[in-house]
Amino acid sequence: MPLNRRIPEATVARLPIYQRLLLELVGSGTGTVSSEQLAAMAGVNASKVRKDLSFLGSFGTRGSGYEADFLLSQIDRELGLDHDWPVAIVGIGNLGRALANAPGFTSRGFRVSALFDVAPELVGSRVRGIAIRHLDDFEEEVASDPPAIGVIATPAADAQSVAERMVQAEIRAILNFASRVLAVPPGVLLRDVDLSIELQVISFHLSHRHEAGAPPAGSQLAMGPVLGSLGLAHIER
Amino acid sequence: MPLNRRIPEATVARLPIYQRLLLELVGSGTGTVSSEQLAAMAGVNASKVRKDLSFLGSFGTRGSGYEADFLLSQIDRELGLDHDWPVAIVGIGNLGRALANAPGFTSRGFRVSALFDVAPELVGSRVRGIAIRHLDDFEEEVASDPPAIGVIATPAADAQSVAERMVQAEIRAILNFASRVLAVPPGVLLRDVDLSIELQVISFHLSHRHEAGAPPAGSQLAMGPVLGSLGLAHIER
DNA sequence: CTTTGTGAATAATTTCACAGCG
DNA sequence: CGCTGTGAAATTATTCACAAAG
Known part of the structure; x- marks a missing residue:
């Protein structure tokens, strides 16, 4: 062995x-x-x-x-699912809410510890018992229960500034759902998810389905959404 | 060349x-x-x-x-983004709405052609101008504008039956966001996306960050959400 | 008799390095 | 010169095939 x-x-x-x-x-x-x-x-x-x-x-x-x-x-x-990883989600639109409710975000190792948005009508309401805070209070809120992982589910235009505040707040890992390439310093683990990449891969296979009858290689085990990130996303030491 | x-x-x-x-x-x-x-x-x-x-x-x-x-x-x-691919989305919860509004789903080749749900309070309302229809009317609705791609954003329990109806309706490609392994006949292209897989990959890297300072191989170009599907998902001929 | 664990073989992907074109 | 395009080399991933364990 x-x-x-x-x-x-x-x-x-x-x-x-x-x-x-x-x-x-x-x-x-x-x-x-x-x-x-x-x-x-x-x-x-x-x-x-x-x-x-x-x-x-x-x-x-x-x-x-x-x-x-x-x-x-x-x-x-x-x-690492025997650890407890507090997860902060910024951007509680449809996607943020979907993530906050996703089984994978609320079980086995992960705990949604904080939710942030800027819309006044959202701030103060709750998703799964967690109150949505205003992004202005981000630093203050995360100080008491520092998240291990930050999730960005904001409009693309806001993603970079949110990422910077996460980095400032000592968050070492960022999961980015905004369709925007983010720059983060070395030492921060950044992973991007683009919900539509699979759609384009499907489009490729559909439009090539007639040529050569080979099954698409990635069929059974799909390659998932992928989005390029600035080449800065590695864990230090 | x-x-x-x-x-x-x-x-x-x-x-x-x-x-x-x-x-x-x-x-x-x-x-x-x-x-x-x-x-x-x-x-x-x-x-x-x-x-x-x-x-x-x-x-x-x-x-x-x-x-x-x-x-x-x-x-x-x-x-294949110079084609027009009508996309039908089933399950207009938070995720379905997020997908219907995602830039990648509404531009360059893709057109959200139909939305379905079973909740009475949703049926009849519109998302980006497209009326949500009751799932009961699925076959009837898609007959007039047959979708090339079906997107499943339902609760896990409903995913398989929706997939079967999509297959029955001649939809040749399915993008599945439900955390459920689906069985589809050969000839149907099935790709699964699990929104939480990246979270687990991050967890892995976070909990191994101390051992051997090598940057995680998938750091810069992330491997995206992946979910196993029953080995039936290939395009025929 | 079944199913794991794994070296060895094969295949796919990435990286290198440089010839050649504009 | 600068930057592409691409064979060749290196690396990584997958599959085979079988000895060994229960």
Whole structure:
């Protein structure tokens, strides 16, 4: 068991998929699960599942498979979902509200700790029990319960200034849903999501579907929304 | 100019990024742009940009760069954004509304052609001028203006049945935002987006930031939300 | 007899480095 | 000269195939 301490990025990108599947399986009482089953559910092939899981350690039992709840706990640990990550969301429009309510934002490791907007009619109302604060009070509010992750769901024009205030407030990781390339200093982890990139990838495949009948390579395991960010987004030291 | 007629999937995933950057550049009056500039904005390196663009043809001018508007038109053509793709969105909650209003869903190739929900208080109201119809009328409504792409933004529990109705209605491509693995027949292009996957990837990097100071490989150009889908999602012939 | 874990083989992607064109 | 376009090299990711464990 060599246990490489460097997990390939491609594997990291798939761990959340396995995590979610295992959550469902454990929830519905599954005891053990094979790489074959996981692979079918994830839409990948079984050796990829085994290879991915082998980077975490040897948690399977030959002849029977993986114990679902134990495997889940190992993946959670590897993904850092056994920590508590307070998440602040700025921009409580439709998208911000959707994020605040998304199961993935409110369970297993993540806790929506603060909501901000500038619209007077929003400030003071609550989403899932959390009061929306005015962005003017951002620094003050986050001081008491410093968020680990900042989510930007503002109009594009406001995104950069929000990012700067997040950085100023010592937030080390930013998830950016605004369609705007952001500059952040080295040391800040920035990831951009563009909701429409998948639409364009679909458009590509639709308009090429007649040429050469090969199934699109990314079909089963989709490459998700991607948006370029200024090349500054790495974790320091 | 060999002009490989098979564009790597990794390149296809980046074309929307270049597309969006070029839109901005053209909008702000830029005439020519170098691979170096595009690379800096996209957060990738210059040879990757040149390699990516070379799959579309030789559109650059040595010594000066690429003519922004011409390059944009070539990328649009390659991505199929010169077609008109009617998009039907089912589930007009916060997420559905956010999608209906997203710039990427309403410009360049895409046209939100129909909105569906089951909530009586929503049916009849309009989002960006498009009336929300009751899901019961789905088949009838889409018959008159058949959507090329169906977007599922419903609660997880409803996603599968919506997918089946879309397939029945001859929709060949589905973009699924529900956190639920969907089964679709071969021939239907299915892509899943999970809004929280990036959050988990961030969590991974945050909780590993102390070990070995290497910048996370996916930092500059983020791998986006990904969710496994049942292995059925390919375009036929 | 089943299913994991993993080296080895293959394939895809990225990066390098430079010839060649404007 | 400056910058593209692209083979070749390096790196990363996937798949194969099978020995070993339960």
